[in-house]
Amino acid sequence: MLDNLLLGFSVALSLDNLAYCFIGALLGTLIGILPGLGPAATVALLLPITFTMAPVSCFIMLAGIYYGAQYGGSTTAILLKMPGETSSVVTAIDGHEMAKQGMAGKALATAAIGSFIAGSLSVLLLVFFSPPLAELAINFGAPEYFSVMVLGLIVAVTLASGSVLKALAMVVLGLSLGLVGQDQFSGEFRLTFGLLELSGGLDFVAVTMGLFAVSEVVKNLSDATERGVVTQKLKGLWLNWADFKTIIMPVLRGTGIGSLLGVLPGGGAAIASFVSYSLEKGISKHPERFGKGAIEGVAGPESANNAAAQTSFIPMLTLGIPANPVMALLIAVLIIQGITPGPRVLTTQPTLFWALIASMWIGNLMLVILNLPLIGMWTKLLTLPYRYLFPAIIVFSAIGAYNTDNSVFEVYVLAAFGLLGYVMMLLDCEPAPFLLGFVLGPMLEDHFRRSMLISRGDPTIFLHHPIAATLLAIAAIALVLAVTPAIRRKRDEALQE
Amino acid sequence: MIRLRSPKNVLAGLLFLLFAGVLTWQSGKLELGTAGRMGPGYFPLLLAQLLGLLGLGVLVSGLRHEGTPLPRGDLLGLALVTAAIVAFGLVLQRFGFIAAVLVSSALCVAASRPFKPLASAIFILGLVAFCTVVFVWGLKMPVQLLP
Numbered sequence: 001m002l003d004n005l006l007l008g009f010s011v012a013l014s015l016d017n018l019a020y021c022f023i024g025a026l027l028g029t030l031i032g033i034l035p036g037l038g039p040a041a042t043v044a045l046l047l048p049i050t051f052t053m054a055p056v057s058c059f060i061m062l063a064g065i066y067y068g069a070q071y072g073g074s075t076t077a078i079l080l081k082m083p084g085e086t087s088s089v090v091t092a093i094d095g096h097e098m099a100k101q102g103m104a105g106k107a108l109a110t111a112a113i114g115s116f117i118a119g120s121l122s123v124l125l126l127v128f129f130s131p132p133l134a135e136l137a138i139n140f141g142a143p144e145y146f147s148v149m150v151l152g153l154i155v156a157v158t159l160a161s162g163s164v165l166k167a168l169a170m171v172v173l174g175l176s177l178g179l180v181g182q183d184q185f186s187g188e189f190r191l192t193f194g195l196l197e198l199s200g201g202l203d204f205v206a207v208t209m210g211l212f213a214v215s216e217v218v219k220n221l222s223d224a225t226e227r228g229v230v231t232q233k234l235k236g237l238w239l240n241w242a243d244f245k246t247i248i249m250p251v252l253r254g255t256g257i258g259s260l261l262g263v264l265p266g267g268g269a270a271i272a273s274f275v276s277y278s279l280e281k282g283i284s285k286h287p288e289r290f291g292k293g294a295i296e297g298v299a300g301p302e303s304a305n306n307a308a309a310q311t312s313f314i315p316m317l318t319l320g321i322p323a324n325p326v327m328a329l330l331i332a333v334l335i336i337q338g339i340t341p342g343p344r345v346l347t348t349q350p351t352l353f354w355a356l357i358a359s360m361w362i363g364n365l366m367l368v369i370l371n372l373p374l375i376g377m378w379t380k381l382l383t384l385p386y387r388y389l390f391p392a393i394i395v396f397s398a399i400g401a402y403n404t405d406n407s408v409f410e411v412y413v414l415a416a417f418g419l420l421g422y423v424m425m426l427l428d429c430e431p432a433p434f435l436l437g438f439v440l441g442p443m444l445e446d447h448f449r450r451s452m453l454i455s456r457g458d459p460t461i462f463l464h465h466p467i468a469a470t471l472l473a474i475a476a477i478a479l480v481l482a483v484t485p486a487i488r489r490k491r492d493e494a495l496q497e
Numbered sequence: 498m499i500r501l502r503s504p505k506n507v508l509a510g511l512l513f514l515l516f517a518g519v520l521t522w523q524s525g526k527l528e529l530g531t532a533g534r535m536g537p538g539y540f541p542l543l544l545a546q547l548l549g550l551l552g553l554g555v556l557v558s559g560l561r562h563e564g565t566p567l568p569r570g571d572l573l574g575l576a577l578v579t580a581a582i583v584a585f586g587l588v589l590q591r592f593g594f595i596a597a598v599l600v601s602s603a604l605c606v607a608a609s610r611p612f613k614p615l616a617s618a619i620f621i622l623g624l625v626a627f628c629t630v631v632f633v634w635g636l637k638m639p640v641q642l643l644p
Contacts, residue, residue, distance in 0.1 A: 165555050172551060193523065322634075387606075399628065411582060
C-alpha cells in the first residue's frame with residue numbers, strides 16, 4: 001500500500017498533474033461561488049477538451065472541480081446566504097448569521113479548515129476500503145452486476161427529495177434513452193427514429209448540459225434578485241485555539257457522517273450536511289444557539305459535505321456505479337478513454353487510482369490556500385450581475401455540444417434537453433435520477449441479457465445467486481421503506497429543515 | 498369534470514405516458530426474441546412498459562391527492578434561451594462562428610432583465626473575442642470564423 005501511495009504521489013506531483021490539479025481546484029471554487037453552473041454542468045462542458053488528455057490528468061482535474069465546488073459553495077452561503085451548491089444550504093443558516101454578527105472571517109475559516117480536515121481524513125477511507133471492495137467485486141458475474149446497479153438506482157431514488165414514484169419514472173426514462181443507438185449484440189439501430197445522427201446514441205455531454213446548465217439558466221432568469229454587494233470588510237480569517245477546540249469534535253463527527261453517506265448513491269453530500277447539522281443541534285448543550293450563529297453549525301455540515309464528496313468516488317472506482325451525476329460523468333470519461341469501468345480499474349490502472357488519491361490530498365491543501373488568503377478576490381466575483389454570466393454559459397454549452405462530435409446535431413440535442421429539463425423542473429421531476437439511469441442503461445441491459453442467457457430465460461437466476469439476491473432484497477426493502485407514509489414524512493421533514 | 502388536485506403530477510404522469518408510448522412504438526419495430534435469447538427490442542419494450550405503469554401511477558396520484566399548484570414558469574425566457582441555442586447551430590453552418598456567437602448571445606441578452614443595451618453590446622463583443630481566441634485559436638475548434 002505504501003508503495004502504491006508513493007507511486008501515486010510521484011505521478012500526482014509531476015508538473016503537469018500539479019497544474020491540472022490546480023486548474024481543477026480553481027475552477028471548482030469559481031463555479032461553487034457563481035450561481036447557475038454546478039459541478040455536473042462544468043465537468044460536462046470540459047469533457048470534449050479532455051479527449052486528448054491522459055486519463056490520469058483528466059481525472060485529477062475533473063475530481064478537483066467536484067470537491068473544489070464544495071469549498072466555493074460555502075463562501076456564498078456564508079457571505080450572502082445564497083448557497084452556491086445544494087450541499088451548502090445548511091451552512092447558510094448559521095454561517096450567514098455569524099457573518100451578520102461580524103464574524104464572517106471566522107465562519108469562512110471554520111468552513112475551509114473543517115473541509116480540509118474532513119477531506120484529508122476521508123481520502124484514507126478510499127485508500128483502505130477501495131482495494132478490498134474491488135477484490136470482492138472482481139468475482140461478480142452478470143447477475144451480481146445487474147443487482148448492484150438496481151440497488152444503486154433504487155437507493156438514489158429513495159434518497160432524492162420529492163416523490164419516489166416520479167424519481168423512479170425518471171430513472172426508467174433515463175435507462176430507456178440511454179439505449180438509443182446501436183445494439184451491442186445485434187448491431188441493429190434502436191429508438192433512432194431513422195435519424196442517422198442518433199446511431200451513436202444521444203450524446204452524453206449535450207444531454208447533461210441541457211438538463212443541468214440550460215434549464216438552470218432559465219430558472220435563474222425568473223429569479224430576478226440582484227446579488228447584494230458584500231459590505232463588510234473581512235478580517236480575522238483565522239481561528240484561535242479556543243475556536244479550534246470548539247470545532248474539532250463537530251468536524252470529526254461530520255467527517256464520519258459524510259464518509260458513510262457519501263458512499264450511498266443519490267445526493268450524498270447534501271444529505272450528509274443535513275444529518276450532521278441535526279446531530280450537532282441534537283447533542284449540543286445549547287441547541288438554542290443554532291440558527292443564531294453557532295460555529296458548530298458551520299463546522300459539522302461543511303466537513304460532512306466535503307467528506308461525502310470524496311467517498312462518493314469509492315463505488316465509482318470499485319464497482320463502476322455512479323453515486324451522483326458527477327460520478328456518472330467520470331464513468332463516461334473512463335469509457336471514452338477506453339477503460340472499462342468496474343473492479344478491474346484498480347488492478348489494470350493502478351496509476352490512475354493512486355495518483356487520483358494523492359491528488360486529493362494535494363488538491364485539498366491547494367483549496368485551503370485558494371479559499372482563505374484569496375477570499376477577497378472571490379468576493380469581488382460575487383458582485384458580478386447574473387445577466388452577464390448566463391449568455392456566456394449558454395454560448396459555452398452550445399460550443400461544448402458542437403465540439404463533442406463537430407456536428408450541429410448535438411447543439412439541437414442540447415436545446416431539446418434544456419427544454420425537457422426545464423419542463424421537468426417545473427413538474428418537480430429531478431434530473432439527477434434520470435442521468436444515473438442514462439449512464440447505466442446500456443450496462444444494465446448488457447448484464448440483464450447475459451444473466452437471462454445463462455439461465456435460458458428463467459428470471460429466478462437472480463434469486464439463486466446469494467449476493468445478487470441479497471442486494472435485490474436490500475433494494476426492495478429500501479423501496480418499501482421509502483413509500484411507507486410515516487417514514488416518508490420524517491424524511492421530508494429532514495430534507496426540508 | 499374531474500378537478501385536477503395536483504396539476505404537477507397529472508402533467509408529469511401524462512408526459513411519462515407520452516414517452517412510454519413513443520418508446521413502445523419505436524421498440525415495436527425491433528425483433529423481440531425470447532427471454533432466454535433477447536432480441537434488440539426486448540429490454541427497451543420492457544422499460545417502456547415499466548415507464549407506462551409508473552406514468553399511470555403518477556397520473557392517478559395527481560388525480561387523487563392534493564398537491565401544489567403549477568408554477569407560472571418563465572416561458573418567454575425558455576423560448577428565447579432555446580432559440581439562442583438552436584440559432585447557434587443554424588447560423589454556424591451558414592455564416593460561420595463569429596456570427597453564431599453574436600446571434601446566440603444577443604438572443605440571451607434579450608431574455609435578461611433588467612435590459613441594458615449599451616453594456617450588453619460591449620459584453621457581447623467581449624464574449625465573441627474571448628470565444629474566438631480560446632476555442633477557435635487556442636483549442637483549434639474546426640469551424641469557419643466568417644461566412
